[in-house]
Amino acid sequence: xxxxxxSIVGNLVSFVISLIVLLPLAVLxxxxxxxxxxxNRMTLSLPKKWVVENxxxxxxxxxxxxxxxxxxxxxxxxVVIIVILVSAAAFVISRNQKGINRFLYYFIIxxxxxxxxxxxxxxxxxxxHLVNTRIGIILLYAAINIxxxxxxxxxxxxxxxxxxxxxxxxxxxxxxxxxxxxxVPLIKPIMSTVFVLEFMxxxxxxxxxxxxxxxxxxxxxxxxxxxxxxxxxxxxxLVAADIILxxxxxxxxFILGQKYIVGGVSAGSVKG
Amino acid sequence: MNRKKIYPWYYAAGAAxxxxxxxxxxxxxxxxxxxxxxxxxxxxxxxxxxxxxKTVFHGNSEYMKYIVNTLWFTVxxxxxxxxxxxxxxxxxxxxxxxGKNLHRMIIFSPQVMSYLVVGLVFxxxxxxxxxxxxxxxxxxxxxxxxxxxxxxxxxxxPTVILVxxxxxxxxxxxxxIAGLLSVAPEYYEAASIDGASFFKKFTCITxxxxxxxxxxxxxxxxxxxxxxxxxxxxxTNGGPGNATGVINTAVYKEFSKGNLAMGTTLSSILxxxxxxxxxxxxxxxxxxxxxx
Numbered sequence: 001x002x003x004x005x006x007s008i009v010g011n012l013v014s015f016v017i018s019l020i021v022l023l024p025l026a027v028l029x030x031x032x033x034x035x036x037x038x039x040n041r042m043t044l045s046l047p048k049k050w051v052v053e054n055x056x057x058x059x060x061x062x063x064x065x066x067x068x069x070x071x072x073x074x075x076x077x078x079v080v081i082i083v084i085l086v087s088a089a090a091f092v093i094s095r096n097q098k099g100i101n102r103f104l105y106y107f108i109i110x111x112x113x114x115x116x117x118x119x120x121x122x123x124x125x126x127x128x129h130l131v132n133t134r135i136g137i138i139l140l141y142a143a144i145n146i147x148x149x150x151x152x153x154x155x156x157x158x159x160x161x162x163x164x165x166x167x168x169x170x171x172x173x174x175x176x177x178x179x180x181x182x183x184v185p186l187i188k189p190i191m192s193t194v195f196v197l198e199f200m201x202x203x204x205x206x207x208x209x210x211x212x213x214x215x216x217x218x219x220x221x222x223x224x225x226x227x228x229x230x231x232x233x234x235x236x237x238l239v240a241a242d243i244i245l246x247x248x249x250x251x252x253x254f255i256l257g258q259k260y261i262v263g264g265v266s267a268g269s270v271k272g
Numbered sequence: 273m274n275r276k277k278i279y280p281w282y283y284a285a286g287a288a289x290x291x292x293x294x295x296x297x298x299x300x301x302x303x304x305x306x307x308x309x310x311x312x313x314x315x316x317x318x319x320x321x322x323x324x325x326k327t328v329f330h331g332n333s334e335y336m337k338y339i340v341n342t343l344w345f346t347v348x349x350x351x352x353x354x355x356x357x358x359x360x361x362x363x364x365x366x367x368x369x370x371g372k373n374l375h376r377m378i379i380f381s382p383q384v385m386s387y388l389v390v391g392l393v394f395x396x397x398x399x400x401x402x403x404x405x406x407x408x409x410x411x412x413x414x415x416x417x418x419x420x421x422x423x424x425x426x427x428x429x430p431t432v433i434l435v436x437x438x439x440x441x442x443x444x445x446x447x448x449i450a451g452l453l454s455v456a457p458e459y460y461e462a463a464s465i466d467g468a469s470f471f472k473k474f475t476c477i478t479x480x481x482x483x484x485x486x487x488x489x490x491x492x493x494x495x496x497x498x499x500x501x502x503x504x505x506x507x508t509n510g511g512p513g514n515a516t517g518v519i520n521t522a523v524y525k526e527f528s529k530g531n532l533a534m535g536t537t538l539s540s541i542l543x544x545x546x547x548x549x550x551x552x553x554x555x556x557x558x559x560x561x562x563x564x
Binding site for chain 2: 003006007010011013014015017018020021022024025027028039040041042043044081084085086088089091092093095096098100101104106107108109110111112113114115116117118119120121122123124125128139140142143144146147150151165169175178179200203204205206207210211222225226229236239240243246247250251253254258261262
């Protein structure tokens with residue numbers, strides 16, 4: 001008897017909490033199909049008439065298509081840079097943990113916690129002629145996400161037995177061959193995790209373009225939705241549609257790549 | 273075998289150079305600039321010693337308010353997220369819960385959303401006249417509870433903290449669950465045979481074995497809380513007045529006003545605070561093996 005009460009209460013609590021998480025998204029979804037007047041009082045009641053045109057309006061007025069492409073460009077390019085640089089760095093740092101490598105490791109992973117000084121970064125970017133450029137923002141995203149990626153890959157490479165390297169070297173592998181033919185195939189799992197995790201981090205970021213891109217044609221989706229929100233704050237149906245469209249890509253990636261994301265999150269903090 | 277030869281150092285050079293140029297160098301330069309009067313209105317930069325720091329720490333400056341807010345935000349969100357995440361982790365590992373994985377997935381999902389978008393979602397949900405929450409409260413006859421959640425000085429800070437918890441609790445939950453699943457079930461079986469209650473098992477087995485995970489979660493939450501920007505910027509932009517302003521929103525404010533020296537001073541203060549905690553942070557990151 002006592003057991004079944006505990007079970008009912010437990011299930012009820014889980015249900016309520018899931019509901020609290022889902023509710024805001026459900027409300028926005030429903031209101032994104034309403035007319036402007038109807039959405040002016042946000043409720044859970046279904047729209048009298050489903051206005052799909054809201055989405056077309058938003059895509060046109062919110063410049064969503066170009067900002068979507070910008071977001072994809074920034075995220076994919078910076079993640080490719082991260083994967084290449086980090087897999088090479090993690091390989092040598094994890095295999096030879098002496099002297100300068102040890103220092104380099106701690107130097108780089110300190111970036112997981114230490115904040116970026118955005119004001120002085122502006123100066124550095126100006127000197128390098130990278131302000132307001134796409135290449136600048138891509139390099140910047142690569143740089144700030146290197147620390148966590150290195151931390152994750154370092155731990156993973158340490159679990160691959162070193163005897164494999166020795167066998168390869170005895171068979172006549174050069175360092176380059178050892179890395180490309182032996183190590184790279186073995187670290188694909190962690191690199192997939194890094195890829196998905198960092199892709200989402202970059203996609204979701206908003207600080208860097210806010211500071212360093214003042215041309216709205218170069219904005220990624222986050223900044224585009226923010227400025228849309230400011231301009232259309234009285235048309236909640238359009239705002240809701242814009243938010244739903246911005247959320248959709250990450251939620252789809254999340255549902256498809258759940259394994260990598262949840263695995264990466266817990267590896268980054270539990271297993272190392 | 274010669275390790276230096278098999279593992280050439282320059283493989284690490286790309287990552288190191290990029291990190292040095294765009295992350296480390298600005299931090300150090302920023303500290304240097306914090307001793308000057310650097311701004312957007314003149315090309316000359318003068319050395320002013322500790323003047324910027326004196327402005328920040330002197331009496332009741334608005335900057336002190338930002339630092340205090342940052343600390344409050346950090347403490348409150350860390351405690352809330354850890355407690356809620358731990359409770360959810362414990363709940364969603366019980367065998368009697370139906371659809372555990374679905375619940376876990378739903379509660380984790382806000383973690384993959386942008387902080388900015390979450391901020392906008394709640395700005396529309398909490399709008400005093402058109403928002404869902406107030407309409408809902410009025411609809412069920414509790415109109416008196418409908419408040420100006422994001423503009424009333426009494427409510428704005430707790431609201432921001434709760435929204436942040438809404439987003440972050442699933443992340444902590446997932447880490448706690450990973451920790452809980454690595455505890456060998458034999459401990460619980462042995463304790464059950466000895467007649468231990470649920471509470472006793474929690475305090476004598478779960479908590480001690482989960483300690484490394486909890487330390488780790490705390491470190492994650494603290495480093496996040498100190499650096500918070502997106503959430504506050506999109507929810508309240510530091511307002512009303514500067515009631516919810518934190519260090520990083522203040523940095524952006526000074527940056528857009530062209531008051532670069534003050535921006536870099538505030539940023540450097542944060543930099544030094546995190547740097548002083550760095551040894552502990554890295555220790556906790558590496559010391560995370562969930563061991564018996």
